[in-house]
Amino acid sequence: MRIVIAPPVPALLPAYASLNDPVADLRAACARAIAWLGPSVRVLADDSRALTIGESLLGRRSDFDGRDLLVMANGSARRSEKAPGHLDPRAAGYDDWLEQLLRLGDLGGLAALDIDEGEELLATGLRSLAVLAKQLDERGVTIGEVQVDHDAAPYGVQYWVVRWQCVP
Secondary structure (H helix, E strand, C coil), X not given: CEEEEEXXXXXXXXXXXXXXCXXXXXXXXXXXXXXXXXXXXXXXXXXXXXXXXHHHHHCCCCCCCCCEEEEECECCCCCCCCCCCCCCCCHHHHHHHHHHHHHHCCHHHXXXXXXXXXXXXXXXXXXXXXXXXXXXXXXXXXXXXXXXXXXXXXXHCCEEEEEEEEEC
């Protein structure tokens, strides 16, 4: 099983891909990571907007029983004065902790995410990420190889594109 974690950024929708693409690097990283997934992919998203963005990135509808997964999640949207949620001094620390869990493929840590704090910091997709981590951990699945294709906080919002190769 392969898993990609990507941010549900509305700017990734095709309507925003213009001559001055505001997220060109992020879009390219998502495309590379999604191309790494197999032909049967299920999108995990906390809401319909994130699902729409995930399916748009896939170029097709989510497979209900897909073997591989595209998880739509991102870090805090409160990392700077100009961020959508304005600056919150907790944001950088929360994102650093979340990034460490993602880079390590730490399923136990992700299953125990403080979702309430994440939501206060305007992080998205944490429920899907935590539920997935708990299910994988309970099944004895581990994360073998981890690759981070994108790590940036433009506009005061933390975005990652991460690939996980699962080991049964």
